[in-house]
Every structure is written in C-alpha cells, then in structure tokens.
Amino acid sequence: MDKVTLTRPDDWHLHLRDGAVLDDVVHWSAERFGRAIIMPNLVPPVTTTEQAQAYRERILAARPAGSRFEPLMTLYLTDNTPPAEIERAAASGIIHAVKLYPAGATTNSDSGVTDMARCADALEAMADLNLGLCIHGEVTHPDTDIFDREARFLEERLAPLLERHPRLRVVLEHLTTAEAVAFVRNGPERLGATITPQHLLMTRNDMLVGGIRPHYYCLPILKREHDRVALIEAATSGHPRFFLGTDSAPHAQHAKENACGCAGIFTAPLAIELYAEAFDAAGALDRLEGFAAHHGADFYGLPRNTDTITLERAARDIPADLPYGDTRIVPLRGGTSVGWHLHTATPGN
Numbered sequence: 001m002d003k004v005t006l007t008r009p010d011d012w013h014l015h016l017r018d019g020a021v022l023d024d025v026v027h028w029s030a031e032r033f034g035r036a037i038i039m040p041n042l043v044p045p046v047t048t049t050e051q052a053q054a055y056r057e058r059i060l061a062a063r064p065a066g067s068r069f070e071p072l073m074t075l076y077l078t079d080n081t082p083p084a085e086i087e088r089a090a091a092s093g094i095i096h097a098v099k100l101y102p103a104g105a106t107t108n109s110d111s112g113v114t115d116m117a118r119c120a121d122a123l124e125a126m127a128d129l130n131l132g133l134c135i136h137g138e139v140t141h142p143d144t145d146i147f148d149r150e151a152r153f154l155e156e157r158l159a160p161l162l163e164r165h166p167r168l169r170v171v172l173e174h175l176t177t178a179e180a181v182a183f184v185r186n187g188p189e190r191l192g193a194t195i196t197p198q199h200l201l202m203t204r205n206d207m208l209v210g211g212i213r214p215h216y217y218c219l220p221i222l223k224r225e226h227d228r229v230a231l232i233e234a235a236t237s238g239h240p241r242f243f244l245g246t247d248s249a250p251h252a253q254h255a256k257e258n259a260c261g262c263a264g265i266f267t268a269p270l271a272i273e274l275y276a277e278a279f280d281a282a283g284a285l286d287r288l289e290g291f292a293a294h295h296g297a298d299f300y301g302l303p304r305n306t307d308t309i310t311l312e313r314a315a316r317d318i319p320a321d322l323p324y325g326d327t328r329i330v331p332l333r334g335g336t337s338v339g340w341h342l343h344t345a346t347p348g349n
C-alpha cells in the first residue's frame with residue numbers, strides 16, 4: 001500500500017500556545033486534523049469558561065483562510081475550581097473536557113491539583129454533566145524516579161479516582177508504559193487513552209545514546225523498548241479506547257537547546273505522517289483510520305468527520321527549523337525526513 005485514504009483524523013491532545021506564535025503553529029494541525037482537544041496550560045492557565053471562549057476566538061482567527069479546523073476547548077482544573085464553573089463550561093457548548101495536571105508534573109502545571117480530594121465536588125459535577133476528565137498521569141513526589149512516575153500513578157491515584165467517581169469519563173493521556181496499556185485494557189468502558197507518535201516510534205535510547213537530544217525530551221519521558229512495543233500493540237489492535245493524541249508541544253529552539261531545556265516535542269508539521277510510519281512499520285496501516293479518526297470521536301460522543309485525507313508513502317524533507325513568533329522552532333525530525341506525506345485532503349463536511 002503506497003497510498004492510504006482515511007476519514008480526516010482528529011487530535012485529542014494538542015498544545016497551540018497563544019499570542020504571536022499562534023499563526024506559526026495552528027496551520028500545521030488545521031491542514032491535517034478536523035478537530036483537536038486544546039490543552040489549557042497557558043500562562044496564566046485557562047481556568048474559566050470566559051477565558052476558554054476568548055482563547056478559542058484567537059485560535060479561530062489564526063486558522064488559514066477557508067479552514068474548518070475546530071478547536072475543542074478544555075478547562076484547567078485547580079484545587080479551587082468551583083462546581084459552578086463546571087456548569088458554565090458544560091453549558092458553553094465549546095468546552096469538551098477538563099484537564100488535570102498534578103501540580104508540578106510538567107510544563108506550566110504549577111497551578112495544578114495538589115490533592116484530588118479537593119476537587120471531589122468539581123469531579124462530581126463533571127460526572128453529572130458528562131464532561132470528561134483528561135489526566136496527565138504521573139505522580140510528582142521528588143523521591144519517585146522519573147521513569148516510574150506513570151506506573152506509580154495508576155495504582156496510587158487513578159484506580160482510587162475511578163472508584164470514587166464511578167460515572168466520570170476519563171482519558172489517560174499520552175500513555176508511555178506497558179503498565180498503562182494494561183491498566184486501560186482492564187479498565188472500565190468510561191476510561192480511554194491517547195498515544196503520541198514519539199512514544200510509538202522512539203525510546204529513551206534515541207534520546208540519550210550517543211549524545212543528549214533535547215528535541216526528544218517530553219513528559220512523560222520516553223521509556224523502554226518493551227513499553228514502545230506494548231504501545232504499538234495497543235494502537236494497532238483496533239481496541240476502541242486507544243486513540244490519537246499528538247501532545248505536539250511547541251517550545252522555541254533556545255528554550256529546548258538550553259542547560260535546563262523545556263519538556264515538549266513539536267510534531268504538528270508531520271504528526272499524521274509519523275503515525276502512518278509507525279503503523280506501516282507494524283504492518284497495520286489498515287488500523288490507522290480507527291485509531292486516528294473513529295475511536296476518539298466515538299469516545300467523546302462527537303460525530304466522526306465526513307471528509308478524508310490521503311497519505312502517500314514518499315520521503316519528505318523536514319526543515320531544520322521553522323518560524324515561531326520572532327524566534328525559531330525545531331520540529332521533530334528537523335533536518336531529516338519522514339517516510340510519508342500528506343497527499344490530498346478533500347473539502348470539509
């Protein structure tokens with residue numbers, strides 16, 4: 001198969017940032033995806049419906065002419081999110097999930113949740129209103145090894161949370177371990193999960209052997225080969241609760257190539273192409289459409305897209321760096337190539 005046509009995919013975990021860089025970031029996703037769940041970890045974070053509405057307008061204004069790319073907004077959960085704010089969010093029609101960052105877990109998570117018990121009322125309101133919770137699933141104790149933080153979160157935090165809130169819909173984001181794959185498989189129907197292209201294609205060896213590669217650094221951090229194999233098996237299995245979420249997380253080149261570099265990999269310019277490469281390598285291109293275009297929409301209770309994209313097996317050079325406001329940004333594979341390219345996209349719905 002040298003060409004594959006699929007229902008236009010959606011990205012169920014995306015960072016677009018804000019301000020001057022929006023024009024340089026949004027178009028990459030808009031060319032490929034129909035919709036995206038937009039992460040709220042701005043500075044300051046998007047904690048109110050009003051802020052989410054204003055942010056959505058700025059994203060819409062940054063779309064290329066004629067684009068129908070639809071940003072699905074989220075709220076940033078804090079220790080103090082009032083249930084009334086959850087009610088406003090659910091009534092807005094533009095907010096599709098609430099994001100839980102354990103405080104200190106990742107980029108711009110300082111205002112995140114310090115103790116889930118403090119959010120119990122907000123989480124019950126979400127369950128009542130069928131507003132889902134997206135979770136960055138890592139514990140943050142300083143004494144927990146960074147490579148164990150996701151696995152520890154599952155039993156220590158996620159299992160009790162699912163038990164305390166038996167009607168809450170939950171997406172465990174950016175799975176990185178075999179343990180997380182097993183947890184989701186054995187979990188209830190209301191538990192879904194996203195998987196990034198970098199975790200399907202790379203391990204910590206790619207980041208650390210032969211030199212340290214800051215553009216491969218993201219959170220949760222890349223893991224071992226047996227974890228990557230488990231993620232490939234999950235993504236290509238056809239299981240409806242695993243779906244695409246790029247976690248494309250742009251940071252300026254100088255902030256990545258730094259003595260204390262930021263976490264986040266910028267994959268938006270080649271995201272669906274990277275997934276095609278991963279599925280192709282696994283001999284599972286026929287499973288890409290379900291993972292990329294059907295499972296997420298079904299889980300979120302949204303209609304599937306009706307237009308299509310076509311990907312072609314042909315190497316495409318990826319520029320070494322790209323404009324990012326008044327700075328530059330290095331995309332994943334910058335200065336090298338990707339084995340698939342976006343051939344055509346049919347007009348929207």
Ligand code: NCD
Pocket residue numbers: 015041106107136217218219220247249250263264265
């Ligand atoms: C994300 C970012 O930069 O906003 N970084 C990352 O490494 N994935 C935050 C996140 O999703 O953890």
Ligand code: ZN
Pocket residue numbers: 013015039247249
């Ligand atoms: Zn993210």
